[in-house]
Amino acid sequence: MIRWTKRPAAGLAAGLAGLALIAAVGIAAPLVWGEDAGRLTGAAREGMSAAHLLGTDALGRDVLARTLVATRLTLALTLLATLIAGTLGIGLGTAVWVSGPRIREIGLRLIDVMVSYPAVILALVVAAVLGAGGGAAVVAIGVAWSPSFARLTANLAASVAGRDHVATARLMGVPPLRILTRHLLPNIAEPLLVLLSVCFAGTLTALSGLSFIGLGVQPPSYDWGALLDTGLDAVYTNPGEALGPALAITLTGVLAGFVGDGLAASADPRRARAARRAAAPEPAPRAPAPGVPADALLVVDDLRVALPDGVELVAGVSFAVRRGEIVGVVGESGSGKSLTAMAVAKLLPEQVHATAAALRLADLDLTAPAAPARLATEIGVVYQDPATSFNPGLRMGGQITEALRRHRRVGRADARRRAVRALTSVRVTSPEHRLAQHPHELSGGLRQRAMIASAVLTEPRLLIADEPTTALDVTVQAEVLALLREINERDGTAMLFISHDIGVIAALCHRVLVMYAGRIVEELAVGDLRRGRTRHPYTRALLAATPRLTGPAGEPPATVPGRPPEPGARPAGCAFAARCPRVLPHCADEAPPQVPSDGGGWAACHALRPEPAESAR
Numbered sequence: 001m002i003r004w005t006k007r008p009a010a011g012l013a014a015g016l017a018g019l020a021l022i023a024a025v026g027i028a029a030p031l032v033w034g035e036d037a038g039r040l041t042g043a044a045r046e047g048m049s050a051a052h053l054l055g056t057d058a059l060g061r062d063v064l065a066r067t068l069v070a071t072r073l074t075l076a077l078t079l080l081a082t083l084i085a086g087t088l089g090i091g092l093g094t095a096v097w098v099s100g101p102r103i104r105e106i107g108l109r110l111i112d113v114m115v116s117y118p119a120v121i122l123a124l125v126v127a128a129v130l131g132a133g134g135g136a137a138v139v140a141i142g143v144a145w146s147p148s149f150a151r152l153t154a155n156l157a158a159s160v161a162g163r164d165h166v167a168t169a170r171l172m173g174v175p176p177l178r179i180l181t182r183h184l185l186p187n188i189a190e191p192l193l194v195l196l197s198v199c200f201a202g203t204l205t206a207l208s209g210l211s212f213i214g215l216g217v218q219p220p221s222y223d224w225g226a227l228l229d230t231g232l233d234a235v236y237t238n239p240g241e242a243l244g245p246a247l248a249i250t251l252t253g254v255l256a257g258f259v260g261d262g263l264a265a266s267a268d269p270r271r272a273r274a275a276r277r278a279a280a281p282e283p284a285p286r287a288p289a290p291g292v293p294a295d296a297l298l299v300v301d302d303l304r305v306a307l308p309d310g311v312e313l314v315a316g317v318s319f320a321v322r323r324g325e326i327v328g329v330v331g332e333s334g335s336g337k338s339l340t341a342m343a344v345a346k347l348l349p350e351q352v353h354a355t356a357a358a359l360r361l362a363d364l365d366l367t368a369p370a371a372p373a374r375l376a377t378e379i380g381v382v383y384q385d386p387a388t389s390f391n392p393g394l395r396m397g398g399q400i401t402e403a404l405r406r407h408r409r410v411g412r413a414d415a416r417r418r419a420v421r422a423l424t425s426v427r428v429t430s431p432e433h434r435l436a437q438h439p440h441e442l443s444g445g446l447r448q449r450a451m452i453a454s455a456v457l458t459e460p461r462l463l464i465a466d467e468p469t470t471a472l473d474v475t476v477q478a479e480v481l482a483l484l485r486e487i488n489e490r491d492g493t494a495m496l497f498i499s500h501d502i503g504v505i506a507a508l509c510h511r512v513l514v515m516y517a518g519r520i521v522e523e524l525a526v527g528d529l530r531r532g533r534t535r536h537p538y539t540r541a542l543l544a545a546t547p548r549l550t551g552p553a554g555e556p557p558a559t560v561p562g563r564p565p566e567p568g569a570r571p572a573g574c575a576f577a578a579r580c581p582r583v584l585p586h587c588a589d590e591a592p593p594q595v596p597s598d599g600g601g602w603a604a605c606h607a608l609r610p611e612p613a614e615s616a617r
């Protein structure tokens with residue numbers, strides 16, 4: 001939505017106050033000015049004067065009085081049309097959502113087609129079918145605006161339906177209608193309210209338009225549109241006759257816009273979350289996640305990312321990142337590193353959905369829809385491929401400063417100054433010049449530096465770097481790693497660093513999570529990794545495959561035989577069992593226990609479990 005004011009709360013108050021005043025005029029006008037509006041003075045089409053501030057119409061009636069008297073009918077019709085649009089659209093949207101997948105798909109496509117038709121054209125068709133008249137115009141406009149509500153309702157319901165508490169309600173056998181009224185509609189009320197105010201402004205102009213072309217309110221009744229129609233006949237001799245209703249339509253529309261804008265901006269995510277919590281069933285009491293440090297910045301507890309058919313790609317991952325800590329996530333391709341990181345950044349692809357017992361960054365609950373401004377400024381993301389991280393059609397300056405300008409409301413000049421400083425700090429040469437360049441004019445290394453500068457420009461609490469050096473050559477790789485370490489040490493930015501290269505992880509991180517087939521199999525301090533003090537057979541195999549760290553010079557790296565199982569074909573027990581040199585008979589069937597290590601970490605492995613006699617001693 002276009003931002004009408006820089007202070008949306010003030011805009012909301014002004015909008016509401018203005019509309020209340022116009023509504024009061026609407027109620028009082030027929031009583032106060034009703035007689036003046038109908039009196040034939042005999043002075044037809046008189047210009048603006050002290051007696052008639054907006055002049056008189058063709059029958060000598062006072063235009064100002066008629067404009068004021070028309071307020072009631074105009075507002076009533078507009079409200080009615082808005083109500084029809086909202087009720088019809090929300091009903092249609094929820095009906096589509098509660099239907100089976102096939103009908104839902106057809107319904108959504110139909111709604112899309114209806115939305116793509118301009119509302120006024122649709123209204124003209126409906127009005128032509130129903131015939132001219134105020135009632136027909138109201139129905140026409142109501143029907144024409146309803147697809148917008150239907151689409152918003154269906155889309156929002158679908159997004160809310162993926163949340164934990166809705167899944168829990170379904171699991172508990174709550175009927176669909178109750179899920180709808182108790183869990184879905186209260187959670188999507190805010191955007192619907194915003195759309196209602198936008199719709200009010202839209203229906204006002206559309207209704208006036210229909211009256212203007214003679215399809216709306218018919219004489220002797222009149223609304224602003226009808227007055228505008230007659231007023232335009234004399235626009236050169238008495239502009240006041242058209243000016244009155246035109247100003248009334250414009251002012252009311254703008255005030256409704258202020259209300260919509262203010263409502264959208266004041267949608268407080270914490271208030272919305274509290275409402276959602278009130279609506280959600282009481283969750284079963286759950287023990288706090290073990291091992292969550294008191295100074296944890298990011299807490300991930302039992303994160304699961306699944307496909308629509310229920311196949312889990314990430315199958316219950318728990319970890320924490322402390323303030324100022326760099327945590328590395330390492331594992332073979334397909335182990336679920338990126339999905340874990342993207343679930344944290346709320347950037348998962350549409351086809352998959354995440355659930356978690358807890359997923360939060362400081363006070364920001366990432367399991368609920370978070371305010372885009374907070375997400376965009378508190379989490380920075382550096383992607384693998386610098387070639388695709390930026391929009392090739394836009395200059396670097398606009399892209400680097402976008403989050404700062406949009407979400408922190410920093411002015412253009414200030415944002416550029418900060419961008420230049422950030423580019424300088426990541427040692428990008430001629431930073432002023434770079435801002436004017438397009439991405440293809442920069443080398444891969446420079447682009448990745450610019451990406452890092454862009455990601456840290458809003459001073460995020462957490463930087464997620466997903467294989468940020470994989471696409472770079474070795475020298476540039478080392479420079480980028482040094483840069484990330486420098487940012488961590490200088491600004492205390494916590495990082496989640498994803499890589500399949502255990503050597504890179506060992507060089508940069510403080511703590512390491514080893515992932516295999518959608519689960520964390522070992523967590524260890526980087527010192528233990530560097531000294532080769534790993535415990536899980538998979539981590540050992542990974543380490544053995546990295547000659548730079550352990551193997552004597554010239555010795556070829558050991559390979560890990562076999563392949564990880566596909567997500568849908570993982571065994572109930574340890575997914576590494578089929579490739580493990582220390583496999584025991586029950587490994588594939590029983591989930592391995594988390595065995596604590598001396599260095600403060602743990603490894604999930606049956607073979608590491610102390611013998612009963614040993615543990616008793």
Ligand SMILES: Nc1ncnc2c1ncn2[C@@H]1O[C@H](COP(=O)(O)OP(=O)(O)OP(=O)(O)O)[C@@H](O)[C@H]1O
Binds near residue numbers: 334337352500
């Ligand atoms: N959008 C998607 N739809 C279906 N499956 C997906 C999707 N994204 C990822 N997967 C699957 O989920 C699993 C984990 O993927 P993920 O990208 O997290 O692995 P990764 O460890 O980051 O691997 P890589 O190092 O290759 O990026 C893989 O089996 C992958 O094929």
